[in-house]
Amino acid sequence: MKFKTLLAAGAAIAMGSTMASASTLDDVKAAGQIKCGVSQGLPGFSNPDDQGNWTGIDVDVCRAVSAAIFGDPDKVEYKPLSAKTRFTALQSGEIDVLSRNTTWTATRDNSLGLDFTGVTYYDGQGFMVRKDLGVKSATELSGAAVCTNTGTTTELNVADYFRAHGMDYTVVAFEKADEVVAAYDSGRCDVYTTDRSGLAAQRVKLSEPDAHVVLPEIISKEPLGPVVREGDNNWGDIVRWSLNAMIDAEELGVTSENVDQMKGSDNPGIKRLLGTEGDLGGQLGLSSDWAYNIIKKVGNYSEIYERNVGPNTPLKLERGVNALWTKGGILYAPPLR
Amino acid sequence: MALKAEANKAAGSVLYDPRYRSIFYQVAALALVVWVGWFLTDNTLTNMEQRGIQSGFDFLNTTAGFGIIQSLIPYSETSTYGRAFLVSLINTILVAGVGVLLATVIGFVVGVARLSHNWLISKLATVYIETFRNIPLLLQIFFWYHAVLKPLPAPRAILERGEVVTFSLNNRGLYLPRPVFDTGFDIILIALAVAIAGTIFLSKWASKRQMATGAQFPIFRTGLAIIVGLPLIAFGLVALVEGGSPMHFDYPVMRGFQLSGGMPIIPEFIALVLALSVYTAAFIAEIVRAGIESVSHGQTEAAHALGLRNGPTLRLIIIPQALRVIIPPLTSQYLNLTKNSSLATAIAYPDLVSVFAGTTLNQTGQALEIIMITMAVYLSLSLMTSTFMNWYNAKIALVER
Numbered sequence: 001m002k003f004k005t006l007l008a009a010g011a012a013i014a015m016g017s018t019m020a021s022a023s024t025l026d027d028v029k030a031a032g033q034i035k036c037g038v039s040q041g042l043p044g045f046s047n048p049d050d051q052g053n054w055t056g057i058d059v060d061v062c063r064a065v066s067a068a069i070f071g072d073p074d075k076v077e078y079k080p081l082s083a084k085t086r087f088t089a090l091q092s093g094e095i096d097v098l099s100r101n102t103t104w105t106a107t108r109d110n111s112l113g114l115d116f117t118g119v120t121y122y123d124g125q126g127f128m129v130r131k132d133l134g135v136k137s138a139t140e141l142s143g144a145a146v147c148t149n150t151g152t153t154t155e156l157n158v159a160d161y162f163r164a165h166g167m168d169y170t171v172v173a174f175e176k177a178d179e180v181v182a183a184y185d186s187g188r189c190d191v192y193t194t195d196r197s198g199l200a201a202q203r204v205k206l207s208e209p210d211a212h213v214v215l216p217e218i219i220s221k222e223p224l225g226p227v228v229r230e231g232d233n234n235w236g237d238i239v240r241w242s243l244n245a246m247i248d249a250e251e252l253g254v255t256s257e258n259v260d261q262m263k264g265s266d267n268p269g270i271k272r273l274l275g276t277e278g279d280l281g282g283q284l285g286l287s288s289d290w291a292y293n294i295i296k297k298v299g300n301y302s303e304i305y306e307r308n309v310g311p312n313t314p315l316k317l318e319r320g321v322n323a324l325w326t327k328g329g330i331l332y333a334p335p336l337r
Numbered sequence: 338m339a340l341k342a343e344a345n346k347a348a349g350s351v352l353y354d355p356r357y358r359s360i361f362y363q364v365a366a367l368a369l370v371v372w373v374g375w376f377l378t379d380n381t382l383t384n385m386e387q388r389g390i391q392s393g394f395d396f397l398n399t400t401a402g403f404g405i406i407q408s409l410i411p412y413s414e415t416s417t418y419g420r421a422f423l424v425s426l427i428n429t430i431l432v433a434g435v436g437v438l439l440a441t442v443i444g445f446v447v448g449v450a451r452l453s454h455n456w457l458i459s460k461l462a463t464v465y466i467e468t469f470r471n472i473p474l475l476l477q478i479f480f481w482y483h484a485v486l487k488p489l490p491a492p493r494a495i496l497e498r499g500e501v502v503t504f505s506l507n508n509r510g511l512y513l514p515r516p517v518f519d520t521g522f523d524i525i526l527i528a529l530a531v532a533i534a535g536t537i538f539l540s541k542w543a544s545k546r547q548m549a550t551g552a553q554f555p556i557f558r559t560g561l562a563i564i565v566g567l568p569l570i571a572f573g574l575v576a577l578v579e580g581g582s583p584m585h586f587d588y589p590v591m592r593g594f595q596l597s598g599g600m601p602i603i604p605e606f607i608a609l610v611l612a613l614s615v616y617t618a619a620f621i622a623e624i625v626r627a628g629i630e631s632v633s634h635g636q637t638e639a640a641h642a643l644g645l646r647n648g649p650t651l652r653l654i655i656i657p658q659a660l661r662v663i664i665p666p667l668t669s670q671y672l673n674l675t676k677n678s679s680l681a682t683a684i685a686y687p688d689l690v691s692v693f694a695g696t697t698l699n700q701t702g703q704a705l706e707i708i709m710i711t712m713a714v715y716l717s718l719s720l721m722t723s724t725f726m727n728w729y730n731a732k733i734a735l736v737e738r
């Protein structure tokens with residue numbers, strides 16, 4: 001089935017000569033919806049519930065873009081993609097935006113015909129092991145069998161880490177995240193490695209979640225963010241600034257609850273954000289209340305975080321480096337002016 | 338003069354000459370195919386360039402950076418993508434080769450068993466065939482992997498730290514001692530080669546003598562004795578001269594998390610080989626049965642009338658005739674097995690599709706090149722198999738005089 005997707009995508013690249021020339025925004029408006037590539041199910045980031053409704057941080061980015069364009073967050077068609085098919089799907093125009101816990105790397109940005117438009121979550125790779133192994137640190141993992149996903153940065157980082165520390169390991173690499181979890185759960189390997197947010201999300205699926213421990217080491221930088229095709233700068237800007245608007249709204253204290261009162265605020269920053277002053281929306285080819293719609297219908301970054309992965313969710317992830325720059329984190333949106 | 342007139346006449350009606358017309362249409366069709374192919378390639382390259390998608394085969398020389406769980410040739414994270422391709426190709430050939438061998442053996446045994454006069458044996462064979470032939474292969478792979486191999490205990494649960502084992506089947510795979518060859522082992526290999534050559538020579542002599550005098554020579558037993566005996570004698574001699582065995586075993590030892598050393602066979606390989614061979618064997622069994630049933634019963638009766646017992650009748654009369662019916666569909670089964678080995682990607686066996694069309698594709702993003710190479714590999718593997726089988730089929734074909 002994935003092979004078919006790849007072939008179809010290949011054929012699309014081969015046949016479609018018009019795609020690069022038309023504007024994605026026009027296409028999206030004509031279709032009446034955004035085609036958004038998401039994961040095949042990663043709680044907190046993009047996960048379907050039993051009614052097929054998608055939730056998660058990555059999903060909320062799609063919803064924000066939809067709200068910015070249509071004033072309605074639900075004009076989105078979600079396309080679950082494996083790690084293997086995600087880039088081809090975007091290159092070939094099968095999706096308009098890829099919002100699927102994808103790490104921003106130089107090679108991906110430079111050689112795949114793709115553009116990263118920002119960071120929705122600053123992550124890092126970690127290790128999970130069974131508590132009864134008695135391992136306290138990743139440096140004690142020499143000789144271990146490691147379960148991971150194929151074709152991810154994770155797979156490369158773990159190779160680098162073990163090599164750098166002069167440790168042996170065997171890697172058991174599966175294509176689907178669920179297969180990795182099942183293999184780890186059944187004891188095929190001693191270690192499960194992926195982004196720490198992914199460890200927290202997948203841990204929920206283990207048969208005894210409390211019998212496992214995440215080791216303290218963070219072995220990589222994994223800035224996860226939405227990706228668009230290269231060559232349509234306006235479309236890239238819309239995705240980039242939809243994300244920035246949510247981060248900026250948190251900084252300005254605008255939430256989905258108080259956004260209507262905030263419309264009357266005298267703060268010039270809030271005025272520009274909500275479109276009562278200036279023409280940021282017009283510059284993007286959108287209506288002036290684009291950011292208002294995002295915040296009203298989807299929320300600011302803090303609301304999204306708390307709803308999907310925060311301490312009150314099963315993932316229990318503290319804000320950490322994902323806090324605003326004003327609160328000790330590194331989350332920082334360029335000024336909306 | 339008359340010839341020239343005829344030629345002129347033909348030239349005048351080139352348009353209506355069916356020979357020229359058929360050539361014209363074939364050339365036109367070929368031109369169309371070439372043009373469409375060129376158009377697709379050119380358009381693809383232009384589009385990819387426009388979007389800044391890298392193309393070409395340079396990536397094969399860059400460092401792969403990921404690990405592979407099973408490689409028969411030296412491979413490390415610092416090797417190139419080209420090397421990773423080779424590793425995965427060899428893994429595919431290995432699993433297909435072992436699968437074909439096992440499937441053939443099981444298939445022949447079950448196929449013959451289904452024709453047995455023993456009620457229990459023939460019914461067991463029928464149940465085997467109907468069961469495994471009618472369950473999707475992917476499910477069978479999952480069955481062997483998830484239901485049979487994964488629930489095995491972890492090595493840590495059954496072995497002490499530092500324990501040396503000769504044989505262990507656990508959820509990390511099958512661990513066997515690995516033979517290590519020391520100085521003097523080449524003499525044993527030479528002895529083996531001499532024994533094989535001698536046996537071939539002996540069998541030629543025996544068949545010639547049988548043709549001439551009718552006297553039979555127990556060639557199978559003698560040959561076996563030579564092939565086993567000569568290397569054993571050489572082994573003993575070398576051991577005496579060197580003062581020690583020219584071969585020792587490296588045993589797996591329990592260290593830290595798992596067993597190290599020895600010869601580990603990963604569970605992904607075991608599951609895949611089992612599923613592929615058990616599944617394909619069910620089809621081969623039916624092919625073998627059809628082949629044997631296609632040989633007229635009169636052949637058996639004639640053989641018995643000549644005084645041949647059941648064994649030689651089957652071996653010398655029935656099977657050679659059945660093979661002509663068996664080989665062509667058997668070839669298809671071998672091709673199926675090879676192609677089906679790509680399902681390995683579902684259980685993390687590092688085959689061509691999993692490592693090359695999976696990991697490598699994803700790390701480099703060069704989908705077009707990689708899918709093209711992968712398809713070319715399967716095509717060539719299939720063509721090579723069928724060429725070989727066709728050659729074999731022609732060799733055993735009925736010689737008509």
